[in-house]
Amino acid sequence: QTHLIVIVLGDSGVGKTCLTHRFCTGTFPGKTEATIGVDFRERVVEVEGEKLKLQLWDTAGQERFRKSMVQHYYRDVHAIVFVYDVTNTTSFRSLPVWMEECRQHSLGQDVPRVLVGNKVDLATSVASSTTLEQARRLADVHGMPFYVCSAKGDDKKQVDTIFMTLAQRLKRQGGLRRKGPSVSGSFKLPSKDDERERNWRCVSSRA
Numbered sequence: 001q002t003h004l005i006v007i008v009l010g011d012s013g014v015g016k017t018c019l020t021h022r023f024c025t026g027t028f029p030g031k032t033e034a035t036i037g038v039d040f041r042e043r044v045v046e047v048e049g050e051k052l053k054l055q056l057w058d059t060a061g062q063e064r065f066r067k068s069m070v071q072h073y074y075r076d077v078h079a080i081v082f083v084y085d086v087t088n089t090t091s092f093r094s095l096p097v098w099m100e101e102c103r104q105h106s107l108g109q110d111v112p113r114v115l116v117g118n119k120v121d122l123a124t125s126v127a128s129s130t131t132l133e134q135a136r137r138l139a140d141v142h143g144m145p146f147y148v149c150s151a152k153g154d155d156k157k158q159v160d161t162i163f164m165t166l167a168q169r170l171k172r173q174g175g176l177r178r179k180g181p182s183v184s185g186s187f188k189l190p191s192k193d194d195e196r197e198r199n200w201r202c203v204s205s206r207a
């Protein structure tokens, strides 16, 4: 089965966990904790008669919890979802930093990407519509589709559309890699003991 790895990036609290949860389970989680490292969620979807496993990598937004986001997390990524919170201008202003992080990890413009403004259920003010206009422009400049949605709202289709459109685009562009066994669960930051053990293993294997 074809696995597609989609990395989800954005500031802490923008709703990356809720969005990926909503897409994979159909529900809005009652309570979320800050993600530490990366959490994995997956859903099998059918695109033009082919079953594809979409594996969503829900990454930590908090810098202190991103220390385990080493190069290899980025290596096999097929697509990127940048998320900001439409009620939080700072999360919008951070987007170039997330884009730069992708660039530094060799994810070029050829890797399909989308921009998502989440929490539209909370957006009432004129300020947020200003950001919407800016977001549209930013998305245009970077040649990516832009969606507004709510991981919490009644319309589940909104969230589905984002990931399904991405899956269709990936399938159409071809060249999907077959990947190994599925991964689920999470990678947490290694403890000091883990690190010590790994160092030891490394030394002993060379001996």
Ligand SMILES: Nc1nc2c(ncn2[C@@H]2O[C@H](COP(=O)(O)OP(=O)(O)OP(=O)(O)O)[C@@H](O)[C@H]2O)c(=O)[nH]1
Binding pocket: 010, 011, 012, 013, 014, 015, 016, 017, 018, 019, 030, 032, 033, 034, 035, 036, 059, 060, 061, 062, 118, 119, 120, 121, 122, 149, 150, 151, 152, 153
């Ligand atoms: N009203 C509303 N609240 C949301 C929505 N999405 C997320 N939230 C809330 O926003 C808060 C943060 O959501 P998370 O999904 O944990 O945010 P995150 O981006 O994964 O945060 P980190 O793991 O720290 O990077 C939680 O209290 C959610 O309930 C949404 O669409 N609407």
